[in-house]
Each structure stands twice: as C-alpha cells, then as structure tokens.
Amino acid sequence: xxxLVSGSSGLVGTAVVDTLARDGHTVCxxxxxxxxxxxxxxxxxxxGSRASDPTVRWDPVSGNFDAASADGVDAVVHLAGASIAQxxxxxxxxxxxxxxxxxxxxxxxxxxxxxxxxxxxIVAAAAIGYYGDRGDEELTEQSAPGTDFLAMLGRDWEAExxxxxxxxxxxxMLRFGVVLSTRGGALPRMLPPFRMGVGGRLGSGKQxxxxxxxxxxxxxxxxxxxxxxxxGPVNAVAPNPVRNEDFTRILGRVLHRPTIFPVPAAALRFLxxxxxxxxxLSSQRVVPAKLKALGYSxxxxxxxxxxxALLRHAV
Ligand SMILES: NC(=O)c1ccc[n+]([C@@H]2O[C@H](COP(=O)([O-])OP(=O)(O)OC[C@H]3O[C@@H](n4cnc5c(N)ncnc54)[C@H](OP(=O)(O)O)[C@@H]3O)[C@@H](O)[C@H]2O)c1
Numbered sequence: 001x002x003x004l005v006s007g008s009s010g011l012v013g014t015a016v017v018d019t020l021a022r023d024g025h026t027v028c029x030x031x032x033x034x035x036x037x038x039x040x041x042x043x044x045x046x047x048g049s050r051a052s053d054p055t056v057r058w059d060p061v062s063g064n065f066d067a068a069s070a071d072g073v074d075a076v077v078h079l080a081g082a083s084i085a086q087x088x089x090x091x092x093x094x095x096x097x098x099x100x101x102x103x104x105x106x107x108x109x110x111x112x113x114x115x116x117x118x119x120x121x122i123v124a125a126a127a128i129g130y131y132g133d134r135g136d137e138e139l140t141e142q143s144a145p146g147t148d149f150l151a152m153l154g155r156d157w158e159a160e161x162x163x164x165x166x167x168x169x170x171x172x173m174l175r176f177g178v179v180l181s182t183r184g185g186a187l188p189r190m191l192p193p194f195r196m197g198v199g200g201r202l203g204s205g206k207q208x209x210x211x212x213x214x215x216x217x218x219x220x221x222x223x224x225x226x227x228x229x230x231x232g233p234v235n236a237v238a239p240n241p242v243r244n245e246d247f248t249r250i251l252g253r254v255l256h257r258p259t260i261f262p263v264p265a266a267a268l269r270f271l272x273x274x275x276x277x278x279x280x281l282s283s284q285r286v287v288p289a290k291l292k293a294l295g296y297s298x299x300x301x302x303x304x305x306x307x308x309a310l311l312r313h314a315v
Pocket of ligand 1: 008010013030079083096104180184
C-alpha cells in the first residue's frame with residue numbers, strides 16, 4: 001500500500017514509519033513547512049525516516065496540501081499534534097494544542113476528500129484524555145466524554161477525523177493511553193528521580209493509569225490499517241491498567257530502587273498548573289473493549305514484564 005503518515009518525526013510516527021516500510025509499504029511522510037519538521041539528518045540519527053523517503057508537503061495551519069504528490073495514496077496514518085506535555089498550558093499553548101489537532105485534522109480530511117481517488121483507510125491518533133477524570137469507573141468506547149479541556153479537545157479532534165467517513169474512508173481513531181518507551185514520551189521523564197531512589201507516587205496514587213508500550217501502539221496502527229472490522233473510536237491501551245501507586249511500586253521494583261517519596265498533588269499543581277491535573281492526577285481506567293471483542297492478541301498485556309523488557313538494557 002502507499003501510506004501517508006503525519007507526525008512522522010514523533011515518538012509513535014518514527015516507529016510506525018520504520019515498521020510500515022519494513023512491512024513493504026511505500027511510506028510518504030507529510031512534511032510541515034519551515035522548521036516544522038525536524039531536519040532529515042536529525043531524523044535519521046534518531047533512527048527515523050531517511051532523507052530519501054518520499055514526502056508530501058502540507059501546512060496544518062493554512063491547509064495547503066500538495067495533492068499531486070499524494071496521488072494514489074491508499075491509507076493515511078495521522079499522528080500530528082503539538083506536544084501535550086511540553087510548556088505550561090497558558091491560553092496560547094492551549095490554542096496551539098487545539099489548532100494543531102482539531103484545525104489540522106479538518107484541513108487534512110478536506111484535502112484528502114478532494115483527491116481524485118481518496119484513501120480507503122484513515123487511522124488517526126486520539127487520546128484517553130477524551131474521558132476526563134473518572135475515578136474508578138471502567139471506561140469503554142461507549143463511555144461518555146469528560147468535560148475538561150483535554151476531553152473537549154479529544155472530542156472535537158475525533159469528530160474532525162470521523163468526517164473522512166463521508167468520502168467512504170474507513171476511519172479509526174486510536175485513543176492512546178500513556179505510550180511507554182525509553183525513546184520519548186512519559187517514561188524517560190519519570191526515570192531520573194526513580195533511578196536516584198527518590199521516586200514516589202503522585203498525589204494520592206489512587207488514580208488509574210492506562211498505558212501501552214510503543215511496540216503495542218505500532219502493532220495497533222498495523223492492526224487498524226489491515227483489519228476491515230476495526231472502525232471508529234478504539235481504546236488503544238493494554239488490558240491491565242494500574243493505579244499510580246502500583247505503577248510506582250512496579251517501576252521501583254524493576255529498577256531495584258525504593259519508592260518512598262510521594263509527590264504531593266499541591267506541589268505538582270504549583271509546578272505544572274492545569275497540566276498536572278490533566279496528565280498526572282486525573283484517573284482513567286480504560287478497557288480496550290473493542291480490541292478484546294475483535295480477539296486482538298496483545299503483545300504486552302502486563303505492566304511488569306513490559307517495563308522489564310523496556311528497561312532491561314537501560315537500568
Ligand atoms: N505518546 C503518548 O503517550 C500519547 C498518548 C495519547 C495520545 N497521543 C497522541 O498520539 C499522537 C502521536 O504521539 P507522539 O507521542 O508520537 O507525539 P510526538 O512525539 O509529540 O509527535 C507528534 C508529531 O506531531 C508533529 N507536530 C508537532 N508540532 C505540531 C504542530 N504544531 N502542528 C502539527 N503537527 C505538529 C511533529 O511531527 P512532524 O514534524 O513530522 O510534522 C511531531 O513529531 C499525538 O497526536 C499525541 O497527542 C500520544
């Protein structure tokens with residue numbers, strides 16, 4: 001297949017591009033203008049795409065899109081979006097988080113709809129932030145969205161992706177949990193205090209964390225691309241979410257370090273503002289109901305073996 005990938009320089013995108021290319025697909029990266037896309041040399045150094053990879057130019061801000069280069073695209077993997085975990089969430093940052101997802105997805109779907117032969121499949125990133133802060137409630141794809149900033153962003157982001165169904169594309173929104181990898185995302189930020197033996201639960205530690213490994217995330221993109229039964233929102237998480245206090249204990253055990261220094265919620269709120277509430281203290285006990293119903297076989301269903309495999313060479 002000819003597959004177009006947005007956000008290809010990111011944590012998930014880099015791994016997706018490599019895997020799809022190894023699978024024998026023709027992978028084209030959507031390339032943003034100016035400094036929007038990391039220089040190819042840096043990408044190659046990160047093990048990502050190479051300068052020779054075909055690209056399709058697009059501007060997620062204006063919607064400009066090089067339709068001629070996208071000719072014959074069979075599928076799109078849409079992962080683009082400004083980083084949720086970077087920078088304090090002031091009004092400008094929140095506007096960027098929204099526009100780089102909601103507006104960018106609207107522009108991309110509109111551009112794809114105008115191609116002579118639009119793609120048949122779109123696999124778009126989404127996030128479990130869609131559910132908001134939900135305590136111990138088990139959340140399936142049927143559960144209602146939350147009401148906070150990330151939940152409304154998630155709802156509007158998915159709605160723009162779903163518009164691709166109007167031109168007949170099977171559209172899948174992968175609601176990713178916390179993607180665990182030593183190459184980027186949340187885990188490398190957590191590791192330093194844990195390695196120094198000063199790691200601990202965040203706030204009460206009772207909040208649920210729904211996670212998956214990077215390999216699983218890539219596996220789910222492949223599964224969604226290749227399986228016509230997968231459609232609509234899909235909870236992209238391992239089947240065993242854990243409370244933050246259990247995540248903390250297990251990470252400490254894997255690293256052979258004590259985890260006796262809890263981080264008070266007030267300190268996190270002071271340091272990170274609203275982001276602390278949304279990303280570290282809120283609780284999402286997400287169940288991959290659709291994947292289970294489809295008989296998807298998880299690569300890494302349990303946290304401790306998953307962390308052991310990830311950190312085997314990094315301890
Ligand atoms: N990692 C997680 O734990 C996690 C959890 C839930 C949901 N997600 C979602 O899954 C998607 C992929 O995650 P990731 O971890 O790979 O993210 P990432 O490492 O932050 O990569 C996102 C990519 O989006 C592009 N991008 C950056 N700023 C942008 C902007 N202002 N406008 C448009 N595109 C921009 C960049 O790729 P190019 O330079 O190649 O354009 C960037 O590498 C994201 O949308 C993320 O929100 C991730």
